[in-house]
Amino acid sequence: MIVQSATCKDAPMPSSPPHSRPIRILLVEDHDMVAEAIRLALERSPDLQIVGHAASVASALADAERCEPDVVLMDRRLPDGDGVAAITDLLALRPKARVLVLAGEGSASVAARVAETGGAGLILKARGLSELEDAVRRVAAGEVVFSQELLGDVLGRLAGRTPSLGANLTPREREALQLLGQGRSTSEISDQLGVALNTGRNHVQRVLEKLGARSQLEAVTIARREGLLS
CATH class of the missing domain: 1.10.10.10 (Winged helix-like DNA-binding domain superfamily/Winged helix DNA-binding domain)
Known part of the structure; x- marks a missing residue:
């Protein structure tokens, strides 16, 4: 079973070099079957470890402080709010964490919001578990990762060439x-x-x-x- 929000796997000793231990992942996903599939896929690799599972923004904020994750794998839509909107609060609690948003669908404006709020990337669920595994490793190493179909547009929006749709709403x-x-x-x-x-x-x-x-x-x-x- 996935580690629930009330319990976190032990954090490494402070002296442990970052590359000598598995990447600690807090999984934030409210659908149990999806969360279990992600856990099984990621934990096949000895360098990846799910240290906590939250099913809401509130639980994610509590666990980000308690579980000391390297990567927060955050579902975009949660019962009590938007995963993208929670990035700022997550990083305030755990500044060294990298937040990777997992979405059923995405757009350049959503990806731009992820980048603007300090997120490490956005990957679409349709891309497959092997690509997700690679994305987790890359963001843990300091890279910014977006699904290929979103990358060009999000770079354009961040560079100010394309205004976000709806940006001019009063x-x-x-x-x-x-x-x-x-x-x-x-x-x-x-x-x-x-x-x-x-x-x-x-x-x-x-x-x-x-x-x-x-x-x-x-x-x-x-x-x-x-x-x-x-």
């Missing part, structure tokens, strides 16, 4: 987008924002225009893909 439009993501109607959005129905419609319409969406459903789909919705 705070009010972001509120409207969050409510759209919750399945609220235009009338409900207007009530929630405390504005007239026509004003609420205008907010929603501008969200669609800025995301290049033709419908509210498409806007929500794009926003989830781009990491604009938690």
